[in-house]
Amino acid sequence: MIDLKAYGIVMWDESKIASFRRTLLNWYDREKRDLPWRRTKNPYKIWISEIMLQQTQVQTVIPYYERFLDCFPTVTDLAAADEEKLLKAWEGLGYYSRVRNMQKAARQIVEEYQGHFPANYEQIAQLKGIGPYTAGAIASIAFDLPEPAVDGNVMRVLSRLFEIDYDIGQPKNRKIFQALMEILIDPNRPGDFNQALMDLGSDIESAKNPRPEESPVRFFSAAYLNGTMDKYPIKRPKKKPQPVQIQAFIIRNETGDYLLEKNKNSRLLEGFWSFPLMETSFIVQPLTLFDDSADSLRETLFQKKVFEEQYQISPSWSDRHFSQLKHVFSHRKWQIELTEGLLAAADIQESETVRWVSAADFVNYPFAAPQQKILDEYLKHDND
Template identity: 70%
Template structure:
């Protein structure tokens, strides 16, 4: 059991904790958002919503959530879904490992739990892709178990509430916030308690532009009462995403079809289709092979590397495209597009390639960078 005094936390007595619970839940009863996943106790539905809400705003999630359950109404349907349909359902949400892990977890449920979503916190925690926060959220909301759901929003509220002088971004410090929540959580309405703090943390007590004077729990909040609100939570600045230069090859044949390629390397955007792309670092490595041959270096270019890699000989266009930019959590891509016209030659069997009309693009899962490239391409065709 964590000793709060060791961490500089002055924990309340039972009466104050009870008063805090009543205050928070009364506010939630009046102000809670009407969200589709709050109209059900179905653990599968709640699980889908919680995974989607990781790294994604509520307003974005709602249509995805409704479509996902329409396409995969049961755990069994999710477990057996083909990859292309699975990625299409998640297309545009990002962090695609989430949906892959969901399918693996669905397969676990079918194998280990006879197709029924597990109802204990320990069993829920065994599922692929379900960490402490998600396990706590599902256990408390779907099964009314007194399990905290501690995410960044909740840690922010707790840090201000008790003036916790530990970095919320450090994984090792999570146990502190977990212990505080275990002490505070309402045993009768744990799901509502967790969701109340989620709502509070995403709005009134948000990271940017909080409105502390409107917080229903301001008179419990040490940072508010002591004038230290701006100090909390303590969090080291994030590392900036690494800039990555990408070359994209927009190849069209005489039938108006475009060459697209499936990323099968299992890394970033694995399983998605896009115009063929190469990192500039890879292109540079190919150029380095010719560093002792100046004449070859003069003639070798990104375009000729493409021709060698794909066994195609396009007629290259001089059309200029505005570079496409897209930021992931750890990388910031700048994509330079180059256009070429090619005969519809046989495609290399060693690569997953297709000739596809623009009208059929929607049949393939395509991530946001590809969609941005398509938009830039056809902006220049008008």
């Protein structure tokens, strides 16, 4: 364990630690939310919830969690799942590497542990896609092991409790918070202790609009007592995502089917179906009365020509106007222009990655959020 004094942190004595545990857990017993994954000790179900809750709000997760378990009730079902069925069950949650890693981990469990979820921290942490936080959460909640689960919410609370002058966004500083939690965690109720700190950090002591006067542990908090709540936690702002212009081609044939393409060549949205998409070099700005859109028009005409050559078709291009769409990933911000084309004959050679699909069959294809936005915008104008 690291020397906390070297980081300017003076640990409480045993009586204060015991008082802190009681205060926090008494609050949790009164105020904890009734969530479906808190009604079970099944490590598989707890694991599913923890992965879904990464970068996703609780209320959004609940219906996904319940549907996912209906589709894949056991780790064996998840390991054997078809990719498109798996992506369809996850559709809309984003960060799709999470569910792919879950399936890889499920296959590890089947192959290495005969389908039984490993019951100690070290083995859990060896599973694909499971880091120290998730391993600690599963170990403490499902198996009552005194393992800390240190996420951003927990680091925020600890930063204020001890006025920690280290950036919580720097991975190298995580060891400070891990060492603190190893001392503070309640050995008798480790899962509840971890969840109590998570709840506290996500609500009352949230990053935006915290309510420090309502915190059950405010009188343990050095930042509260010293009037420095606005200083902690220390965290540098994230880099802004880079803008990328995307041209979406909505192509219909004479029977009303749409041309869909499966993304097989990129880690971003790999495995999902969409209208054909093409990254362009020209970033289209919102038009004003004084804009000269000649450059934009030339770029669009060029992309249409490239599309025709790539797919060996010559659609009749529509002049209908659609609103520009935006979709933000963690590192990219897509600005999406829609272009509609009609074909007199469906003369594309269909394959595993390119096919004509009726609108009624869209429900059977996994669509990522950008595709759903494109479809919604298009359908708003479908009867124009």
